[in-house]
Amino acid sequence: MKTLWRRHRCWLWPVIFLAPGVILFWGVIVASSAQSLAISFFRWDGFGPMTWAGLSNYVELLHDPQFYTSLKNNIIWLVMFMAAPPLGLAIALLVNQQIRGMRLVKSLFFMPLVMSQVAVGVVFAWFYDPTNGLLALIFKAIGATAPALLSNPEWVTVAVVIAALWPQVSFCMILFMAGLNNLDESQIAAARVDGAKGWHMLRHVVLPQLRQVNFIAIAVTVIGALRSFDMISVMTSGGPFGSSNVLAYQMYEQSIEAYRFGYGAAIAAVLFVVMAVFIAWYLHRMLRMEREGA
Amino acid sequence: MNDLELNGITKRYGDTTVLADINLTAKDKEFIVVVGPSGCGKSTLLKSIAGLESIDSGQILIGGRDVTREEPGDRDIAMVFQSYALYPHMTVAENMGFGLRMAGRPKAEIQKAVKRAAEILQINDYLAMRPRQLSGGQRQRVAIGRAITRSPSVFLFDEPLSNLDAALRTQMRVEIGLLYRRLEATMVYVTHDQVEAMTMATRIVLMNHGVVEQIGTPVELYTNPRNRFVAGFLGSPRMNFISTRAVEVADGSAVVDSEGLARIRLDIHNEARVAVGDEVVIGLRPESIRLDGQGDHQLSARIGLIEQLGREAIAYLDAAPVRAIESENGLGHLTAQTDGRITLRRDDAVSIGFDAADVYLFDAEGKTLTSARTADIRSEPEMVDA
Ligand SMILES: Nc1ncnc2c1ncn2[C@@H]1O[C@H](COP(=O)(O)OP(=O)(O)OP(=O)(O)O)[C@@H](O)[C@H]1O
Ligand SMILES: [Mg+2]
Numbered sequence: 001m002k003t004l005w006r007r008h009r010c011w012l013w014p015v016i017f018l019a020p021g022v023i024l025f026w027g028v029i030v031a032s033s034a035q036s037l038a039i040s041f042f043r044w045d046g047f048g049p050m051t052w053a054g055l056s057n058y059v060e061l062l063h064d065p066q067f068y069t070s071l072k073n074n075i076i077w078l079v080m081f082m083a084a085p086p087l088g089l090a091i092a093l094l095v096n097q098q099i100r101g102m103r104l105v106k107s108l109f110f111m112p113l114v115m116s117q118v119a120v121g122v123v124f125a126w127f128y129d130p131t132n133g134l135l136a137l138i139f140k141a142i143g144a145t146a147p148a149l150l151s152n153p154e155w156v157t158v159a160v161v162i163a164a165l166w167p168q169v170s171f172c173m174i175l176f177m178a179g180l181n182n183l184d185e186s187q188i189a190a191a192r193v194d195g196a197k198g199w200h201m202l203r204h205v206v207l208p209q210l211r212q213v214n215f216i217a218i219a220v221t222v223i224g225a226l227r228s229f230d231m232i233s234v235m236t237s238g239g240p241f242g243s244s245n246v247l248a249y250q251m252y253e254q255s256i257e258a259y260r261f262g263y264g265a266a267i268a269a270v271l272f273v274v275m276a277v278f279i280a281w282y283l284h285r286m287l288r289m290e291r292e293g294a
Numbered sequence: 295m296n297d298l299e300l301n302g303i304t305k306r307y308g309d310t311t312v313l314a315d316i317n318l319t320a321k322d323k324e325f326i327v328v329v330g331p332s333g334c335g336k337s338t339l340l341k342s343i344a345g346l347e348s349i350d351s352g353q354i355l356i357g358g359r360d361v362t363r364e365e366p367g368d369r370d371i372a373m374v375f376q377s378y379a380l381y382p383h384m385t386v387a388e389n390m391g392f393g394l395r396m397a398g399r400p401k402a403e404i405q406k407a408v409k410r411a412a413e414i415l416q417i418n419d420y421l422a423m424r425p426r427q428l429s430g431g432q433r434q435r436v437a438i439g440r441a442i443t444r445s446p447s448v449f450l451f452d453e454p455l456s457n458l459d460a461a462l463r464t465q466m467r468v469e470i471g472l473l474y475r476r477l478e479a480t481m482v483y484v485t486h487d488q489v490e491a492m493t494m495a496t497r498i499v500l501m502n503h504g505v506v507e508q509i510g511t512p513v514e515l516y517t518n519p520r521n522r523f524v525a526g527f528l529g530s531p532r533m534n535f536i537s538t539r540a541v542e543v544a545d546g547s548a549v550v551d552s553e554g555l556a557r558i559r560l561d562i563h564n565e566a567r568v569a570v571g572d573e574v575v576i577g578l579r580p581e582s583i584r585l586d587g588q589g590d591h592q593l594s595a596r597i598g599l600i601e602q603l604g605r606e607a608i609a610y611l612d613a614a615p616v617r618a619i620e621s622e623n624g625l626g627h628l629t630a631q632t633d634g635r636i637t638l639r640r641d642d643a644v645s646i647g648f649d650a651a652d653v654y655l656f657d658a659e660g661k662t663l664t665s666a667r668t669a670d671i672r673s674e675p676e677m678v679d680a
Pocket of ligand 1: 307312330331332333334335336337338339486
């Protein structure tokens with residue numbers, strides 16, 4: 001037994017250490033993704049028998065106006081979320097200044113991160129409330145009436161994204177703050193001697209050093225935009241009339257509320273493809289950056 | 295006129311004073327070397343001159359212009375850092391031209407300046423490469439090239455060679471010396487390497503605990519140290535110090551005596567304050583101790599250890615009851631430097647000799663008491679005509 005172990009331990013150890021991760025990854029991610037993909041070819045209410053549907057779920061999706069609304073909203077999320085990294089960087093640069101009281105400001109900016117997304121959604125729903133919300137009070141103060149943002153199909157998505165941006169900006173800020181702490185002091189000193197100030201210092205010396213952080217911030221933000229779910233669920237439930245719906249929420253709605261698991265799975269498959277494209281790009285960039293760094 | 299003037303520079307970090315009332319006037323085209331033990335404030339002084347650290351009081355003039363409150367980029371200085379501090383994402387040429395680019399100079403002019411600097415430092419072949427593709431020595435050249443490109447009035451170097459190996463360090467030391475003659479700019483060079491200090495400086499500033507102990511030419515500091523700290527800092531192996539007592543004080547001379555050491559009569563200068571019975575310390579450089587017993591004074595000793603360096607040998611001598619304080623090997627042995635061809639071995643008994651003229655005398659606080667002697671060693675670098 002002992003000699004057997006000794007002879008094989010060079011490959012047994014790696015296997016033992018890798019096993020939990022591999023099992024979880026295959027069980028939770030790969031297998032359920034595959035199963036969900038399979039379900040998308042069936043009609044199924046979640047309880048009864050599954051009937052083969054071929055590509056009909058996908059065909060229906062292609063003709064579903066709600067699908068295009070959701071897709072469009074996902075794109076709005078994605079575009080608006082791109083404001084999070086630069087805003088986070090700006091705030092990180094601001095709170096990085098050595099001014100008295102900056103610690104307090106810093107901790108205030110941390111706040112939205114410790115709150116759950118649901119709480120943020122509720123807070124913003126109150127903020128937008130057209131009769132008693134803070135926004136209404138502000139409008140009243142200048143003698144105007146507040147728009148009912150969350151029941152306006154034109155503005156509802158924008159309003160929800162602004163709420164979701166709040167914690168996202170904080171998150172990017174923390175990433176950049178960590179990055180700013182690791183700046184090479186002597187490079188900054190050299191650049192100061194070279195006469196670089198303000199924007200030039202940021203553009204030519206600071207930002208190049210934040211490249212890795214910047215990349216992570218963007219990647220996390222893109223993923224955050226694509227899988228947006230909880231804010232919508234808390235603030236609008238996709239309404240009014242599906243005008244603030246996104247793919248992730250529509251999938252949930254179709255499967256859990258309308259008992260159409262096959263159709264929901266088809267939506268999930270589309271979302272998966274969109275994400276996969278992005279992740280492939282991400283991995284490609286990351287590998288290239290690692291190679292360059294070495 | 296590229297002279298640099300520091301008037302009463304004081305710098306504190308919280309309650310600790312890192313620089314206390316530093317005064318220095320570097321004439322145009324001088325090569326000032328700042329030396330001192332680790333943590334004495336050399337880098338802080340350099341950063342204050344560069345404007346990277348603000349000072350609490352004092353005034354900095356460069357070329358007669360008060361730059362105390364000016365930004366580093368406006369002070370007409372360039373600095374070479376110990377860690378090179380090159381911008382990793384820029385090519386060598388971009389690194390070198392960055393200062394001029396920030397100053398908004400036309401592209402053609404930048405290119406010309408970079409090319410000129412690259413030729414001086416022989417780095418033309420690397421201009422398109424990134425810093426990480428270069429060796430340490432090459433990076434240091436680029437860092438120096440970046441400084442040259444801007445043709446500043448004053449160059450600041452913070453231990454630029456300490457990351458290089460011994461051979462490369464010697465080579466770069468000679469090159470910086472040549473560069474200095476060619477550029478005719480004022481340089482302030484921080485180092486903890488005595489050889490660099492002695493060979494490169496027109497004047498040395500020796501610092502300790504944030505104060506200047508002495509300023510002068512290398513030979514001046516070596517032959518006429520103002521106090522025991524300066525005497526002990528310059529010279530390797532360091533000066534031997536022996537505790538003794540003044541037994542006779544007359545006008546212009548004093549006699550010291552201690553167990554094992556014969557009475558020695560020494561010339562002292564006019565301001566020397568010493569009284570009979572005072573504890574004093576005598577100093578004797580290793581090269582002043584002769585193992586052949588020649589000299590005004592002799593004592594017997596036993597060889598504790600010989601370090602053979604080829605050209606020369608260092609002998610550690612047990613001369614009990616005479617003991618060196620703060621001795622190199624911690625055993626109270628005297629250190630002597632002799633010709634490398636000696637045949638003595640460990641435990642041999644020898645008679646060692648020295649001349650009274652080579653002996654330094656310091657009071658209990660470390661102030662030098664012996665009168666100044668003429669520097670007859672020729673090792674001074676060519677002084678630049680002011
Ligand atoms: N940012 C800082 N805050 C507080 N103290 C500092 C700071 N920078 C330097 N010091 C202190 O100032 C003193 C001088 O530091 P400095 O770096 O000038 O020494 P140095 O002479 O260059 O030493 P070395 O030869 O080791 O480079 C040290 O005692 C150090 O602890
Ligand atoms: Mg230093």
